[in-house]
Amino acid sequence: MMHEGVPTANKALIRCLYHSESPLMSKYLNNRQHGFWGTPFKSATNSNRGREMLTLRSPRDDVRIATATPDDGTALILRNEWVNGDYKHMVLKASRAACQAQPGQFFNLLCPAEGSMAPFFRRPMSTYGADPHRGEVEFLYKVTGKGTLALSQLQAGDSLDILGPLGKGFRLQPNWQHIVIVARGVGLATLAPLAEAAHAHHIAMTVILSARSKHALLIPSQQRFERLGARVLTARDDDGTSQLDGIERMLREIIVQHAPDALFTCGSKRLTALLKRLAAEHGIAGQVAMEEQMVCGLGMCQCCTKVFEQDGKPISRRVCVEGPVFDLSEVVA
């Protein structure tokens, strides 16, 4: 079936569990702008395919968060090209629901199975791009193990079962003037769409790219961010600058000069801890996109839980539904 689609649950208002940080509806106004990294997100209007609005109960308060319902569909691969030695960029023709994906949301991909080395679980992958007008979604992925190897062997014209958009993405406040994004390695794939969204929101950006030396993604990312008008600082391991204290110095300077409204990062524990400390110190907001091994991606299996803190008490949250983007204040350093 080309596209499973959501049941026309006309009968019942389906209330689910969902985490929400800010009361703002997660709406982003994005205008079209091509970047090397593909098309940024279109405006996330909730598709009115006669579906009841899905309201998800947040563990703390009962705020209704209108969000795109995930779709369990089959997408058609348009392009699946090497960006460099390790990374591939995949572009697919996908369903309307899939193309509603927001920065920080992800998809669970059913990698093709080849003989005994077949991957079994689906593999989670951040939305690298989603364009409802062109009906396309994009992934930028590092080929590391069985699943990503299987993905890398797919060719234009092949189909791929994708489940998404899943989880809660980044939240941008309309009154924000300036944000700082600290990106490292494969986290670039998750943060690039955030930069696109901020740009569309006319929010100024400083991006700190921290990567091993001639890291594959370094140069192309730098160009993409600069095209979005971001001030790009690079911190490279080989010249010693990307040590944590180097990044801390840069951040302190930016905080002094630009009084940024929020700090963003993805994945690395040490960077997350640094940003949490600085955000608390200067009363700045902050969000981090996290990664954990996943099976269902929907919140059912309980394998992707992490310990967070809320009002000083430890609480267990599922990265797939209560994340992957969490507020820095909740994260346990």
Next chain:
Amino acid sequence: MMHEGVPTANKALIRCLYHSESPLMSKYLNNRQHGFWGTPFKSATNSNRGREMLTLRSPRDDVRIATATPDDGTALILRNEWVNGDYKHMVLKASRAACQAQPGQFFNLLCPAEGSMAPFFRRPMSTYGADPHRGEVEFLYKVTGKGTLALSQLQAGDSLDILGPLGKGFRLQPNWQHIVIVARGVGLATLAPLAEAAHAHHIAMTVILSARSKHALLIPSQQRFERLGARVLTARDDDGTSQLDGIERMLREIIVQHAPDALFTCGSKRLTALLKRLAAEHGIAGQVAMEEQMVCGLGMCQCCTKVFEQDGKPISRRVCVEGPVFDLSEVVA
């Protein structure tokens, strides 16, 4: 590894278990002759790659049967084309040992595994053609289940692990003048090389082709056998002639007119029973190539056993090593 090869068992004379019917070394003198069905067999000289002659103990007597040692190797697919709606003809570049295959011997093919529907056991397939000079082996197979479907999807340039030649093939006595081959359905693939060998031995042939109506293989087989100088009689289900009694009438006529030395068939129980009866009645030799579910194809797993009779007593024989070709006198109708 392109080709596993046999261990240079220089140290020990390896005695194995093997069944033998006639004392004649299984030698066939075949000259080259192209037929639609591909190249017939070359002369089966035991390859002198410094290997001890492998002598296999026959259950009843200690006759030494020099036979090609099976090879566990990887062959390269040259062609894998549809012959008609159901059948494919595969031609592969294979090892020297593989190309020594005799009519009636078979290979155990490692079908490629595709996701959860992957076949697990190797699939046994008769040698449809083997040519040591061109270094090629051929299979003619009907696409029915998981394994043959996987085989059918292989393309020129793909590789396929083939284990063989396996088992004992047809035995032709040099003093034979005339033989009768009764072929039905997929059995044609097993019997075609026998006709080639008989022709090379200047042994006259009558072939009775029994197949459902416009059976896929009927016409091309008829042409191939006629090119070998065989008299071809067809018995088609749809015109009622291929009923068993129709074939019996034809056989009795041939026995009266030509006094054939031996009767051959493959697979079908009813045809085998008919030939056994007539052979016993007229004191004519006869052989049948049998099929049974197989796993190892080497005689180790004991799953392919059938009950035969010897000196009037029932005895269990493995179709893969003591066959697949058995003498009609041993077969239990």
Next chain:
Amino acid sequence: MIDLSVTVGGLTLKNPVMPASGTFAEELALLLDFDRLGALVTKTITADKRSGNPLPRVCELPGGMMNAIGIPSKGVDDFIEHTVPFYQRFDSPLIASISAPSATQFAALAARLSATPGIAGIEANISCPNIEAHGQSFAMHTASTAQVVSAMRAATSLPLWVKLTPNSGEVVNVAKAAESAGADAIVMGNTLLGLSIDVHARRPRLGNVMGGISGASIKPLMVRLTYQCAQALDIPIIGCGGIATAEDAIEYLLAGASAVQVGTATFIHPHAMQHVIQGLEAFCEQEGIAAVRTLTGGLNDAPGALFGATP
């Protein structure tokens, strides 16, 4: 129209297909119409809050998986306050799966839920391999099974399904013990205890060291256990283990099951249960079967003719 309805342990289900506990939750309503399912089986809950096991809690196996989730739970209060109301929207019967450390606590929890409107039945998970040390759950032995089931039987009049473990060497005796103690149905069964090692790290792949194997690799084992239980019991059996297609489900029905549960398959294909139900209907149409329940115990299990010769 094919009649897909079945009766299981005092409940009539619109079809024999339901989720396996722990592989199904409210979020699936975003993708699947719960009204199409035969029953709705919730994640096992415990009276008190539980954190669950150390990470990693899952690992891949060829064609399957292993888990040691360890039953994290928000406790029975949250279950009654939030979870049960959520499921009231749907007309498929709600089966609450429960676990507890002792027979008395199992009975107390069962009683508490029996007093909660909207719960159609209780599935007693006396077979989780990841709670006690090395899988020594109640369902390993007949005595502990009889004790915990009779305690629960006395505490509730709701249909009581007892979920067994393939790790016991006397599954049929355990099943009979549950039947005699008042179980209305047997669920056969929970995961098979295993160990998978990362040879480079020299570490178990699961934080809990051992875990429960599930998926295609356990299907032939669980079909065998379903068949053996069906021969020995009068109460219905619900088959569970490696079901991903209608054919898998039909194997269990022919072996003697009256209904089936789909677990791991839903993680890979969220619409798996829907496909199984559609497949059952198509199979019945092809085979000219009017009611799917007639498949139950339909296996012709006469052995093949004796092999008439020695080698």
Next chain:
Amino acid sequence: MIDLSVTVGGLTLKNPVMPASGTFAEELALLLDFDRLGALVTKTITADKRSGNPLPRVCELPGGMMNAIGIPSKGVDDFIEHTVPFYQRFDSPLIASISAPSATQFAALAARLSATPGIAGIEANISCPNIEAHGQSFAMHTASTAQVVSAMRAATSLPLWVKLTPNSGEVVNVAKAAESAGADAIVMGNTLLGLSIDVHARRPRLGNVMGGISGASIKPLMVRLTYQCAQALDIPIIGCGGIATAEDAIEYLLAGASAVQVGTATFIHPHAMQHVIQGLEAFCEQEGIAAVRTLTGGLNDAPGALFGATP
């Protein structure tokens, strides 16, 4: 050069890799140099001729197989007259696998073989699921195991390996019973009893109805059982079940096995054992390990840190 030698139950083997009984026979000498194998384990024999089970005797499973061959045998006379002499050409120790209907007959067969030159050890197959009704083999229970092993111990001074079954619910106790009764090593283990049904024919896929599951699907179960036995026993354990690669073998060694047996994999890849041996050597080279035996019991089985919060 890496030292691949291991000592198992009184025997020193040139490497830890040997065939699993019933998946290896003289014909493999056409393809594999038997002198490269750690030991040569023969198909289980019985004193008298046996015909074996009805056909079909095998069926495919996803990533594995099931069999109910039923131990067809030419009897001990033919074994001593033809089979043992064949294996004298090779310097790897010959292990004769035996089965019998009673403890006394097991002992008699063991004694007969002990008097036959060329047999280095005896593997007692007290775990075949396909002989007695529904897998009730000796190794299902401690008492029957103790009885049969002590009878054999008294009948032979050859190294005595006892092969166990995963179908028992008390495998560790059975292993300890075998140890106390004098076993020199435990083979863990034989096939897992299963049932696979052809839903269109409504028939079991095997003539014997049930059969033994083998291949990749049983590896995590057998590694777990190997690990549990290793914790409880002093005698060495030979791991068996789903081994196709060196990594599979190393999982068993880390779990506590001193040697391993390769079965089903040889049916698919006749050179499987050769590849496992080569892979073990390469692994030791990469990891800077001088002797493969040091891997035995090398698993770091400390559980992960407790999960510090409830949902």
